Amino acid sequence: MVAFPTATRKSAFIAGFSLVLFIALLETLGSFGVFLSGSSEEQLFPVVILFFFVSVLLFVIDVKSLAPSEPKTKIPLLYFPANRAGLNFLLRVWGRMLVWFLGAATAAALMAFGQWLLK
Numbered sequence: 688m689v690a691f692p693t694a695t696r697k698s699a700f701i702a703g704f705s706l707v708l709f710i711a712l713l714e715t716l717g718s719f720g721v722f723l724s725g726s727s728e729e730q731l732f733p734v735v736i737l738f739f740f741v742s743v744l745l746f747v748i749d750v751k752s753l754a755p756s757e758p759k760t761k762i763p764l765l766y767f768p769a770n771r772a773g774l775n776f777l778l779r780v781w782g783r784m785l786v787w788f789l790g791a792a793t794a795a796a797l798m799a800f801g802q803w804l805l806k
């Protein structure tokens with residue numbers, strides 16, 4: 688059995704940061720002519736989407752969060768917090784989502800600052 692990584696605030700930040708860096712790397716490779724002209728966006732879009740979903744599922748939402756032990760509903764994959772532990776669980780997941788966004792925004796800001804310095 689494969690042990691999935693546990694999502695933390697640090698892993699969520701790194702996942703957001705790495706997504707922006709991955710997209711920038713693909714754009715840089717495209718500008719240097721590594722990919723065929725005009726086909727890079729259409730052929731690489733599924734790769735970027737796959738990277739996004741896998742990294743968010745593993746390092747932000749957490750695989751164990753898809754079926755938590757706290758749910759009190761009979762509808763699969765639908766979760767309503769019914770007690771304090773459930774509310775804390777939901778806030779932890781939302782907090783990691785916010786940290787993921789901050790990681791992506793930090794990477795974008797650092798890249799923009801770097802481009803401004805190089806001009």
